[in-house]
Amino acid sequence: MKRVATSAMVTLFLGALLSAQGPTQFHPGFNLFSKQQDVQLGLENAAEVRKQMVVIKDPVLTEYVNRVGKRLVSAREAQESGFPFTFEVVADPSINAFALPGGPMFINTGLLKAVDTEGQLAGVMGHEMSHVILRHGTNQASKSKLIELPAVLGSQVAGGSMMGQLAQLGIGLGANSVLLKFSRSAESQADLMGSHLMAESGYDPMEMARFFEKLNAQGGGRTLQFLSDHPNPDNREKAIEQEARKLPSQNYSYQTGEFQRMKQVVAKIKEPKPKAQPQQQ
Numbered sequence: 001m002k003r004v005a006t007s008a009m010v011t012l013f014l015g016a017l018l019s020a021q022g023p024t025q026f027h028p029g030f031n032l033f034s035k036q037q038d039v040q041l042g043l044e045n046a047a048e049v050r051k052q053m054v055v056i057k058d059p060v061l062t063e064y065v066n067r068v069g070k071r072l073v074s075a076r077e078a079q080e081s082g083f084p085f086t087f088e089v090v091a092d093p094s095i096n097a098f099a100l101p102g103g104p105m106f107i108n109t110g111l112l113k114a115v116d117t118e119g120q121l122a123g124v125m126g127h128e129m130s131h132v133i134l135r136h137g138t139n140q141a142s143k144s145k146l147i148e149l150p151a152v153l154g155s156q157v158a159g160g161s162m163m164g165q166l167a168q169l170g171i172g173l174g175a176n177s178v179l180l181k182f183s184r185s186a187e188s189q190a191d192l193m194g195s196h197l198m199a200e201s202g203y204d205p206m207e208m209a210r211f212f213e214k215l216n217a218q219g220g221g222r223t224l225q226f227l228s229d230h231p232n233p234d235n236r237e238k239a240i241e242q243e244a245r246k247l248p249s250q251n252y253s254y255q256t257g258e259f260q261r262m263k264q265v266v267a268k269i270k271e272p273k274p275k276a277q278p279q280q281q
């Protein structure tokens with residue numbers, strides 16, 4: 001009996017030791033929305049984004065971001081989330097991308113023009129997907145409208161519009177939206193989970209760190225849009241590097257082979273002047 005207990009303890013101890021060395025585990029925080037409500041909110045806001053921005057229908061660009069995106073979606077944490085990710089390119093010169101709750105992602109032409117490698121793009125996309133998986137947008141909305149939200153969410157009927165009611169609470173896509181502008185701790189989580197998605201897809205997580213370094217070094221004006229929505233956590237690059245060392249797969253050889261073609265096509269796209277941000281009601 002005593003021996004069984006000892007061996008059980010050794011197993012527990014070894015398990016704890018192994019998990020301590022494995023990748024960091026993250027789980028979504030407090031949330032008043034159901035996952036289905038994340039999806040609905042994202043779909044309604046995505047329809048609005050398509051009205052306000054110019055979606056690029058070019059088949060080369062569309063297929064390219066979908067190939068990279070689907071590769072990332074095949075990673076375990078994305079699969080387990082069950083969210084229906086979609087990927088679209090929008091004509092906007094700012095170096096940015098954003099993902100709405102439940103999975104719709106929009107990638108600016110400015111970002112496609114700015115990345116030096118496919119891995120850098122996969123880094124930004126993996127980071128955005130992680131915000132969706134960890135439900136950071138609706139987590140922030142839940143914390144900011146703790147009192148008002150339960151009645152609104154509880155009165156939702158299938159097929160009814162959620163966006164209009166939430167806009168009345170100030171939860172929309174306007175400037176400094178709680179759905180799209182995150183805290184530094186949410187940023188750290190998205191970086192580290194993003195590194196998992198990248199590694200499992202065959203992309204070197206350090207490419208994400210390199211791209212953030214590049215943005216930091218550039219600074220100034222609209223290039224900083226990404227850093228404005230996604231404030232830099234401390235020691236960003238170092239944290240990604242440390243996490244990458246804990247990952248089991250170190251085979252970073254995947255490429256779609258279409259990066260140069262994408263670059264040629266996107267170079268010819270002229271972006272309209274950025275439109276005003278949608279007004280919050």
Ligand SMILES: [Zn+2]
Pocket residue numbers: 127128131182186187190229230
């Ligand atoms: Zn972020």
